[in-house]
Structures are given as structure tokens and as C-alpha cells.
Amino acid sequence: MSVLATNTPRKGSLLAVDDRTRRRNAAERRFQIYGRIAIGIAIAALAVLLFTIVNNGASAFRQTFLVLDIPLEEKVLDKSGTRDIEAMKKVTTIGYGKLIDKALQDAIAAQGIAVEGLTDKDVKNMISKEAAGLLRDRVLSQPDLVGQTLRAKVLANGRIDGYIKGRVSYESAERDSNVTPAQLRLADALKDAGILSRKFNWDFITTADASELRPESAGLGVAILGSAYMMIVVLVLSLPIGVATSIYLEEFAPQNRFTDLIEVNISNLAAVPSIVYGILGLALFINFAGLPQSAPIVGGLVLTLMTLPRIVIPTRAALRSVPPSIRDAALGIGASKMQSVMHHVLPLAMPGILTGTIIGLAQALGESAPLLLIGMVAFVRDFPGAPPEGFFDPAAALPVQVYNWTQRSDPAFVERASGAIIVLLIFLLAMNAVAIVLRRKFERRW
């Protein structure tokens, strides 16, 4: 009191800003500037990240192709002339490769292209080794094609593709043992003749991984399918188990030390590093239960363990946010506890539960560490079958495919790894967008 009493009345005009006010205002302005700098740094980091990924990876979606007229000679592909599949299978990809090789030689001759220092081996290496395998599959599925001339689009070799995309230059080709400057001159000539061109590459999304000798044909098909299978397993298992756990803990369980302990443990589990779940999965599902390696079912089960606490926590929050008046009203008109929960509380909490589930799934989709331990980092060429048997076939997963490709020695895989990141980011963005839409549309506030 005495302080107030002795305080001298304020001098000067109220409109004139005194020192203290100025200092307080300056502090506030400084704080705002700090906030803006922080946001600016975050946005800049995001922009740099996105820029490098898109810059490196966008080219993975376009690929260099050659359009060739391939004569499918009967004397090479079907010596017996009976179109018997078993007999035709004896012709390996080497035989088909020679036909494609010849088709390119013919095209070069027909266009009158002459390149100095070009050897037969150079011409052969213009084309991806994958082309022969694809042609063989096509002929074996349609034996009638034998004897005709097939106009087909074949992949160009990874280094030629790299030249068209600007990754390989004449200068680097001089030093590179896998490509010669003559091949690059030939590529230019073929491009002018309209035989060689860059097209949108759906195969990047649909085909399987490829070995180091043919980076140009590596695709994400098996990884996308494997990730999808795992997400199905995670959704089917973790949503019902997670929701049932949350409802019991939130609505029915007595409040005692034991349930407190469970609650603390669930929160702790949500913070456990994901690699730990991988070790658990290896011991439990593969070594003990004898489930197959590299299978989406094991990946799905491991990710389910990881996702469960991350679904239980938002689900309980959603249940808790339903006002008690709803429960009381239901109980008041004679509903049983079970009816009040199932008919009233759960539907009202559903938007929150679904949002939590989708965000949990998105986290599981991007998770790679636990999958490394259960054999999902393998080289898998065959597509898994249809579910449910397909859950047990070997498959890859998107984040693991990224990891796998960054380790390959051919520089063309760097581009494909970035392309895979773009695909993964698109999936994650789509899932988060769905979560936001659900929340906006259905969430009720009291």
C-alpha cells in the first residue's frame, strides 16, 4: 500500500510513449521477429528438402525409350515351327537379345547413320538388358507373334538415359568404362531420327526392382504392393484391438493401481524406438512362430505392435472428449452401459478415432527400421499373390526400397531412390489430407 501511496503521479501526456512502454513494445516486436525467423528457417529447410528430392527424383518418372521394328524370326524363336510353348521356352533371353540387337542395327543402317568408332558391342549396349526378358514374356504369352515384325518400345541403357537426362556427358563418358562417346553420338543421331525419345515411365510405378546391371528398369511395383499389404494387416488388427482397449480402459475399467500401470505403459510404448519392435518381431514371429522371412504379414504384425499404442492414445482422448451428459442421458432413459457406449459415445468419438488411426498408419507406412530386421530389405522380383496367401509371399516395402537403392553402386539408382521418396511422400500427404478432411467434416465440438 505504501508503495502505491508514495508513487508520484505520472507525468506528461498519456499519448506520449514513455521508456518502459517502449521497452515492452520492443520486447514484443523482438519476440515476433524471433518467431518469424524460426518459422522461416523451418520453411527454408522444408523447401530445400523438397527441392533436392524433386530435383533428383522427378527425372525417374521419365525414361528414354527406343522404338524399334523387331523381326521375330521363326528360325530363331521356334525352330520346330509348332508354336509349342515348352519348346519355345528353350530359347533364352540371349536369343531374344540378338533379335533386338539386329533390329537396332537395321534401324541404324536404314536411317543412314554413320558414327565414327562405333563397335557392335556399343550398339548392343545401347539397349537395356531388360528388353530381351520383356520381349520373351510377350512372345511366350502370344506365340502367334512369331514370324511377324513387332513394333516395340524398348528401354535404353541406363547410361544412355543418363546422357539424355544430362547426368552423363562426353567428358565423363571418356573416363567411364560403361559408356563410350561413340554411343552418345549414336544416341544423338537416333534422337534426331525419332527412334530414341524420352517418355513418361509408368513402369517406374508398376514394375519390380532390378539388378545393378539394369537400373533403367527398376520400379516400385513390388514395394508399393508390399506396403499396401502391410497397411491392410495393420489396419485390420490395430483398429479393432486399439479401439476395444481404449473403450475398456476409458469406460469400464476400474480406476486402480493396476490400470494406472497399464496406462503408463501404453504411453511408454508409444515412445519406444521402432527398431525395438523389429527385434521383437524377429524373435517372436520368425524364430518362434515360424512365419516366413520378407513377408508382408510379419511386417504388418510388427508395425501393428508399433502402431497400437499410437492408436490407443488418440482414441482415448476422443472418447474422453465426449461430454458426460451424453452418457448420463443414455443411461437415464434406461440404456445399458454397453448400449450407451456403442450407440452414443463411440459414434461421436469416431472422427477423432479415425484421424488418430490414419496418422498412426501414415507413421507405420514411413517406418523402415523394424523392417530391416525381418528381411524386408531383400531383392524381390516376383509380385506377391492375391491376399490372403499373398501376405505370406516375399515383398519389399517403400521406405526400405529407398534405403536399398541408395546403397547401389550405379549412379542411376540415386535418381530412382529420390523418385521413390516422391511416391512415398505423395502417399503420406494423401493419408494426412484424408485425416484432415475427416476431422473438419465430422468433428463436433461441445
Place this chain on the structure above:
Amino acid sequence: MKSVLLTVSAIAMATITTSAEARDQIQIAGSSTVLPYATIVAELFGENFDFPTPVVEGGGSGAGRKKLCEGVGDTTIDIANSSSRIKQSDIDLCAQNGVNEIMEVRIGYDGIVFASTIDGAEFAFTPADWYGALAAKVMKDGALVDNTAKTWADVNPALPAQDILAFIPGTKHGTREVFDVKVLEAGCEATGAAEAMKAAGDEKAEGCLSLRTDGASVDIDGDYTETLARIDANRNAIGVFGLSFYQNNTDKLRVATMDGIVPSTESIASGEYPVSRPLYFYVKNAHLGVIPGLQEYIDFFVSDDIAGPDGPLAAYGLVSDPELAKTQEMVAAGTPMGPLN
């Protein structure tokens, strides 16, 4: 809720029924050096045969052999790739778990090259130079002293005066074993350090393999792409690579000679280039005839079309084995390996 329960039980049922079925694709794991070769063969095998494409996993030579020795049955792998020879401890573990017959298949040779960035200085190394540059204790005026060499010229006046900085494979790599034996131990012998250590009571001259810890030698636990990125960032560093990796990146790397020999498939095949090693895979014989396509796969792997000097493996950087015909015979007969000598 009911439908959910049904789905869960359907999955559980599927688990039981499917795991009872036999596996129909070959499973392979092991060395990351052999991995690219194995994927190349697996890809061609899937393309040209009616069997599914084998599933190939990396993980390292030791891990692969351990997995092979886990037991017999379709939850265990069929083939372990390895960039170093199987150890007695692996064979013992195998025997313990009922894996009695293992077939050892040598697929060819791989060299280890020493390279700097493409615009780096030219180096002509000997194992003694590497020992002198990286070892913890070196010979100086007839006595073992702590290594104080700062530049390569300090080690050998014929080398450029460039700071010593080497990125070598970490201890979990098969490559490191070859580096230890063919470079460090050889250098240790050549400089006389090994003798001095033995005289000082270190019977097996184990001190040869202890490296200096002042940052001149950096272990890379990742793969060669990491080593490449590191020497890109430190332009006066020297990295250790596999021959095949170097051959796929000749536009970025400048290779050094060892004992005056330029590493190439030819100089390794002839045995002139000193730092090379055989590559293997190990087959569980109990799975032959059980896992469909296993015999065909290994026959295909060692056939002249694949592992021969003009095959796709040689194109990727494998040095083909001059005794391939012997291996083909052994594989066709399914002869298990005898005791280690």
C-alpha cells in the same frame, strides 16, 4: 465388430494353412559384396526358368553364414553369400543345428582398389606405405615408435605431400579382412615391424592390425556409396573400394596402383595384383531337391554363360575363376565341402 472378428480369425487361419505349405522360392542372404552378383543371377534365373525369382538379402557375410546355420527347414535360408571363407565356428554351429552338409561354391575373385577423387593426385602405393601411414606403431630407425606421419610424403618420399586421410571399410565388412591380411600384415612384415613386435613379446604380431586413432584412418561401416560421398567431401582423402564399384564409377574415381600394378580384371585373374580375394556362396545340401529350383539355380550361377569371362558377372566387375569347370563339376554332383584345411 463381428465382421472384424471374422477377418482376424481368417488371417489367423491363413497363417496356419500357409505356413504348412512348402516355400517355393529360393532364399539367399549374406555378403553385400556378393549381393549385386547374386541379384544379377537371380534376375536372369527368374527370366529364363519357370521357377520364381530367388529372394536375395544383404546383411554381411558373417550374418549370412550364421543364418544358414540356423537349421534345416523352409523357415531357414538356402544359400549364404560370403566374401570370406567360412569359419570353423560357423561349421560347428551348423553341425549343432543339424546342418551337416554344406557345399562351398567359389564364384570368382574380387579386388580391392585404392582410389581418390578423379582430380586427385597420382599415387603408387605398396602395402608398406599403407602400414606406415595408418598403423599405430611403426618402425623408425630400427625401433617401434608411435606413428607421427602427417603426409604421405612423410611415409614415403616418392608419394605426394598430401595429408593422410583414409576411409577404410569397418570391421564388420568382409573387405576389411582382406585389407587387414593383404595390406596391413603384408606391410607390417615388409617394414620389419612384425619382427620387432615378436621380439617385444607379441608372439603373433597382433599389433600389426592396430590402427592409429588420431583421425587419419576412418572406418566406414556403411557401403561404398558412403565412402564415395566422404571422399567427395574430403578431396584429399583416399578411399578403399571393391573393384566392381570402381568399375561402375570410373568417371568419378582415380585409382592408385599397388606394387606398381593397376587393378583390373586381368591383373587380378593373373594373380599379379596383390589385394584380391575369392568370393563364395554356401549351399545347404539338405535343401537340394526340397526347395524347387535350387539345383538349377546353382548350376545356372556357375555356368560359363553367367560366371564365365564373357558373362554378365564379369561385365559387372567379377574376375572369373580360371578353375570354373572344376566348380561346375562339383556343383552338378552336389559334393559337400570337406573339413577346413
